Structure formats: structure tokens, C-alpha cells
Amino acid sequence: MHPSDSDRPSPNGRATPDDDDVIIRATGVTVSFGEKTILDNLDLDVRRGEILGFVGPSGAGKSVLLRTILGLNPKQAGTIEILGTDYERANDAERLAVERRWGVLFQHGALFSSLTVLENIQVPMREYLDLSPGLMEELARLKIDLVGLAPDAADKFPSELSGGMIKRAALARALALDPDIVFLDEPTSGLDPIGAADFDQLIMTLRDTLGLTVYMVTHDLDSLFQACDRIAVLGERKVLVEGPLSMMLEFDHPWVHSYFRGKRARTIVQPTQTANAPVGAA
Template sequence: MPRSDSDIATLEDPATVTGRDKAPAAARQADDDVVIRARGVTVAFGGKKVLDDLSLDVRRGEILGFVGPSGAGKSVLLRTILGLNAKDAGTIEVFGIDYDRASDRERLSVERRWGVLFQHGALFSALTVRENIEVPMKEYLDLSPKLMHELAMLKIDLVGLAPDAADKYPSELSGGMIKRAALARALALDPEIVFLDEPTSGLDPIGAADFDQLIMTLRDTLGLSVYMVTHDLDSLFQACDRIAVLGERKVLVEGPLAKMLDYDHPWVKSYFHGKRARTIVTNDAKPARPTPFDGAA
């Protein structure tokens, strides 16, 4: 008598069946962990390629440090992910949505799930800190002025600014305060991803260290994924879970700090073992966790 499908399933090795079931589940889990997926991205200006067949993943809940020589295209890739630069080739998916093929509604849903801190803060000079933070709320949400005011004050407190900073204009702020105000605006819509473009540039070492601590604390408390374009070695050593190095128009290497320290490439070796690089001696070359953030820079 021929065996039924149920009989065959019963006769199979349980370990084989379990392994077969686990493989797709593991693949689905891996896909769920990737919030940004770039594949084959090529960007050119005036016929000159800045990025060429670049691929990169950003995972849920991580702080990814994106580093490379000046002019290599770090900010170009960030702006391309945000849809501010056009691609010549390749795909970029954010939350599983191909931004190029997305409908207006899908694009709106993606944009509400990210926040951006542009280089130098990019605050509107004619608006107060509170008004700057309310800009994304006015664009994407339908809230009363009173509620927007209350939410803006919550964001100001979240990034460690004093309440009286709310009514100050950017010209009245220190460098560290500008960075925090810009971060508060990036957090205005309670995003899942935060893009940071050179967040510690222009800050003194203490202010930069405090800002790194703030980013790590917010990542841990809010469950953020952080894409950080930086040249700051201290930020890479201290704050980043994973590092991607841009060079030769693509990602040369990506992984934890230990992989960067072992990677045999002239620029990578010079950068991570140069005179300004810190000597880190740990079992796995993973940066230590900071103490809780306790003040403003």
C-alpha cells in the first residue's frame, strides 16, 4: 500500500524536519533585523562616480558608525538613503520598502519613522529651539499648538537641555546645545531610525563624550537604530556596535571594532592604528558601556 504524506512525515528524522523548519524562520528573523538594506548603489555627479555598486545593511537596535576618508561619499550615501540624492543604479529599502518604487503614502510612512540630525545642526535661524522641534510635527501630524508645545518640551528635556533653552534662538546657543537641539528635532516624531551626520564635529572632547553617552542612552531606552556618519575615533571606539568603512567608492569592510583592527588595508590600518587612534585592550576589542548620562554639554 502506498504511504500517505502523513506517514512519510512521521518516518522522517525529527532533527531533519526541525532543521528544515528553522532555516526559513532564521532567514525571516535576519530580514526583520535589517532596517536599511542597500544593494548595488551607484551615485555619480557630472559623470564622476562617488559610489559604485555599494551594499550595506543597518540592523535594528544597533549604532552603526560609517567612516571613510574626507570626500569619499559618506554624506552622499546618507542623503541618498534619505531620497535627497538620485541613484544611477541599485536599490535601497527602508523597513522593507523600496523608496524609489514606494507610493506617496508609503514614503510618508517611512519618513515618519526616521529622524535626521544634519551636519552643524541645520536649525532654522529665525525659529526658537521649541519652534524648530515643532517643524516636523506641523508637517506630519495634526496636533493642537498646546500639545505640540508640550511634546517639544519633552524632547528638550530628553536630550538634556534646560527648559529655558526652548525660547532661545540658534545664535544664542553653544555648539553642544545646538547639537542637542538638533537631536531633539530629529526625535520629534518618535522615530525608529536616527541618522546623525558628524554629530560630534566642532565639540570639545568632554562635550563630544557626553554626546556619545546621550546617543547610547537614547538607543537603549528608546530602542533606536542609529546610522552615524563620523570621523571621530572616540565615537567609533566608545559608542558604535558595528563599523562600516567607505573607500574606493564602496564599503571596504564592515563589522565590530576587532575586525577593523585586523583588516589589512592601508587606509584602514592608518586610521585605526595611527597616532590619533586609541589603544584598546579588551578580550574582544568591544568598547565598554558608558556610565548613565548625567548632564548637558
């Protein structure tokens, strides 16, 4: 998905989406720990139905922003609206309504080691829904099938799963409540290239099938190039640039240039860039 025709130009030259298209809006967000400021007056919009890749140097604050959006980290300034609700100012009932509409895949899966895959997926159902045990089991098994796990994975414990299976089981748990938004924190880290590519394809398929909005923190260049509709780059305590891949390739900033045009990126970028170049062109 690309910026719609309804996008309006903003004073800084970037497209400003209509309010109906924005499912997460962070405005002027500042987060500090002690005297150290991690995020400073940060702005970011996430659009309905897109896969947004959020990238930046290690330690820049990508996970801090994710946790702040989820209400797990306090902020010192700014507002964060999710599905039209200011989460910080919402009452308990309003917060509960928002929480039921998001799912989270934490880094490394964060499955409960003492619970089976089936029981892990049922945790959000037990927390937020009033369902019979039989219905919960049926729904959990549907989620297992949805993420491409074999039926017998349901009775396995996390210690019995491969890295790829852990990611898929954690994704099934994130989908337990049929959310509108899925937050993914480094979803392909630790996976081999084939497993990572398969996971990217799964995310794209689920987005298209279920109409999800996906907020993905990642370092994976392949994920950014293949799966993401837009990319936002965090640096210098704010979002340096957000937009399609073509904007990343043109943006004049040392880290952005090195990341998207460095040696590792060239094998991905160069074929598409040079496909129409004259024979013999550099």
C-alpha cells in the same frame, strides 16, 4: 549589540543577518555626478537596534550615501529598502509613512535661525501631524528634556546657543516624531572632548531607552570606539569592510590600518589590547 546568533555566513565569509534584523538595506547602489562616480555597486545593511558608525576618507562619499538613503540624491543603479520599503518605487503614502519613522541630525545642526528651539522641534510635527498648539508645545518640551537641555533653552534662538546645545536641540528635532531610525551626520564635530563624550553617552542612552537604530557618519575615533556596535568603512567607492571594532583592527587595507592603528588611535586601542599582555611585552 553584536551580530546575533541567527546571522548566516555569506559566500564572502561575512555574516548575513536575517531579513527581520535589517532595517536599512542598500544593494548595488551607484551614484554619479556627471562623469564622476562617487559610489559604485555599494552594498550595506543596517541592523535593527544598533549604532552603526560610517567612516571613510574625506570626500569618499559618506554624506552622499546618507543623502541618497534619504532620497535627497538620485542614484543611477541599485535599490535601497528602508523598513522593508523600496523608497524610490514607493507611492506618496508609502513614502510619507517611512519619512515619519526617521529623524535626521544634519551636520552643524541645520536649525532654522529665525525660529526658537521650541519652534524648530515643532517643525516636523507641523509637517506630519495634526496636533493642537498646546499638545505640540508639551511634546516639544518633553524632547528638550529628553536630550538634556535646560527648560529655558526652549525660548532661545540658535544664535544664543553653544555648539553643544545646538547639537542637542537638533537631536531633539530629529526625535520629534518618535522615530525608529535616527541619522546623524558628524554629530560630535566641533565639540570639545568632554562635550563629545557626553553626546556619545546620550546617543547610547537614547538607543537603549527608545529602541532606536542609529546610522552615524563620523570621523570621531572616540565615538567609533565607545558608542558604535558595528563600523562600516567606505573607500574605493564601496564599503570595504563592515563589522565590529575587532574586524577593523585586523582588516588588511592601508587606509583602514592607518585610521584604526595610527598614532591617534593607539591611545584608545592600546590599553585594551595590552591589558592581558605579559609584563615587558611590546
